Amino acid sequence: MxxxxxxxxxxxxxxxxxxxxxxxxxxxRELWLLPILILAALVRVYGSTASAIWCDEGSSLLMSQYSPALIWFHSAHDVHPPLYYFLLHLWIEVFGNGIFSVRSMSVVPGILTVALGVWLVQLIATRRAAILAGVLLALLPIAVRYSQEVRMYSLMGFWLMGATIALVYWVKNPDRHRYLVIYSLLMAASFYTHYFTGLCVLSHWAYLFFMRGEKPRLITRPAWWIANGLIALLYAPWIPGLIDQLQHLEQLKVGGDVGWILPVTRYSLPSTIWQYLILTDGLSLKWPLYFSLPLAVALVAGAVALRDRGPYKFHVLLVTYTFLPLVVVFLISWITPLLVERYLMFSALGLPMILAIAIDQIERHFRYVAIAMLMGILGVELVGLSNDYQVDDEQFDKLVSYVNEHYAANDRIVVSDLFWYFSYVYYNKTGSEPLLYTPKLANGTSGRPNSYGFGTLVDQDSDKIYLDSLETLPGDSTRVWLISNSEPPDDFSSIPSDWTKVTELKVGDTEVRLYSIPPH
Structure with missing residues (x-):
């Protein structure tokens, strides 16, 4: 008809x-998608400016101020590839660097990723499952959380969801090579966004390796190998930068840019599932509840994969995409800790899609069970969103605003650590460049950052911003603002005895102290 x-x-x-x-x-016919995208936009925009810019976000903003050539250079000395910083640089040129603007750079791909998730589920399941997936994706706490941060995780999820859709189209139509071209471009873009893209590639290869329905098998087709060769070719210009980072891991460790991830325990795997859904590790819960939700999720995912009777086993692809990266990182982390939930946000996006397919399948035979399951998942997600929206009133921007308001000519501003320095630079309105306190370490070696990791963003200005001792402040200084952690021990342990404290303000876990300096 x-x-x-x-x-x-x-x-x-x-x-x-x-x-x-x-x-x-x-x-x-597809107007039902509009309310889902509106929902996704509302939960991501709401509260997106409530929390202050923190260290990692501040480093993104500082990196984006450089020219594209310098972004390439500094990214090669950092721990992440350059594409996100390039796009943020262009975004700020068009929309400005206000906090709503810069966080919208992550909100937009977060919303678009919800649309891609709906598209993917409609390709591999039913429209009803796609609608359910859209709602659950729109409210997924970890996706909302990292759609509100000036970092690359939301963008990475967008690229990899698109690449997975392209893979599905190619599996259905293996003679249409344009899908593999799209796949290669999206995957290369993701590799230029975050190194954990390799885990998504691994999941795609694993799916094709175990899918035996096609003759010849898709994994043996020259087109697939050429597509992956194209990804490698597109990525080749960045390989020298990656090698340089690997050769300078010790310098990165010194600055705390690598080596900060905690070792895994037997609780790390279920805790990551809790992080995906409620943004806390769940360890405060009673053990039956703590293990029940991750176990239920694993059983549901296994059932969805085992019940897949389709010729292409796309449900198996979705389960592999979601869980294989997590399991691989968990296993590697027993040797070298790598398990950080935000690095795996792209794979967490598969979780609501699996649950939506399961609910759709259960509803055909047990309607009330499916409804109860949906209500339970929505309840868990709402708890996670509530956790995301809970923001301490004592934010770092309040401290910087206090200094901006009371700053006087010839005042000096000294920040005790890079962790606070990048945030301070973003909020600073005084026109005076903050100094970074770099005293010698206990073993007598220099406390200055090296030219790798976060240090790459400030090391070129070392002559202007590094302050090895408070006694070496410029002679025309009459007052100095000291910004540091408020918890002991004091970051500024050797404050000159002839300085007089004028005022102080504690904000959360930071404090600012104003001292007057006698004339020299």
Whole structure:
């Protein structure tokens, strides 16, 4: 009947008009997607400016101020590839660097990723499952959380969801190589965004390796190998930067840019599932509840994979995409800790899609069970969103605003640590460049950052901003603001005895102290 209707339209109207009518009819049928995208936008925009810019975000903003050539250079000395910083640089040129603007750079791909998730589920399951997946994706706490941060995790999820859709189209139509071209471009973009992209590639290869329905097997097709070769070719310009980072791991460790991740325990795997869903590790819960939700999620995912009777086993692909990266990182982390939930946010996006497919399948036989399951998942997600929206009133920007308001000419500002320095630079309105306190370490070696990790963003200005001793402040200084951690021990343990404290303000776990300096 559908064929006859389209055939009639084509006979009566010219081809261009017929295509427009068909496109309009298609989008009219898909209007259900609009409320889901509005929901995704609302939960991501709400509260996106409530928390102050923190260290990692401040480093993103400082990196984005450089020219594209310098972004490339400094990224090669940092721990992340350059694409996100390039795009943030362009975004700020167009929309400015206000906090809503810079965080919108992550909100937008976060919303678009929800649309891609709906698209993917509609390709591999039913429309009802796609609608459920859209709602659960829109409210997924870890996705909302990192759609509100000036970092690359939301963008990475967008690239990899798109690449997985392209893979599905190619599996269905292996002779249409344009899908592999799209796959290669999206995957290369993700590799330029974050190194954990390799885990998604691994999950795709694993899926194709175990899928035996096609003759010849898709994994043996030259087109697949050429596509992966194209990814490597596109990524080749960055390989020297990656090698340089690997060769200077010790310098990165000195600055705390690597080596800060905690070792895993037997609780790390279930705790990561809790992080995905409620943004806390769940360890405060009673052990039956603590283990029940991750176990239930694993059983549901296993059932979805085992019940997949389709010729392409796309449900198996989705389960592999979601859980293989997590398991691989967990296992590697027993040797070298790498398990950080935000690095795996792209794979967490598969969780609500798996649950939506399961609910859709259960509803066909046990409607009330499916409804109860949906309500339970939504309840868990709402708890996670509540955790995300809980923000301490004592934010770091309040401290910087206090200094901005009371700053006087010839005042000096000294920040005790890079962790606070990048945030301070973002909020600083005094026109005076903050100094970074770099006293010698206990073993007598220099306390200055090296030119790798966060240090790459400030080391070139070492002559202007590094302050090895408070006694070496410029001679025209009459007052100095000291910004540090408020908890003991004091970051500024050797404050000159002839300085007089004028005022102090504690904000959360930071404090600012104003001292007057006698004339020299």
């Amino acid at each position: 559908k064929f006859q209707k389209n055939h009639f339209i084509d006979r009566v109207l010219d081809p261009g008009a017929a295509q427009k009518i068909e496109r309009t009819a298609f989008w009219a």
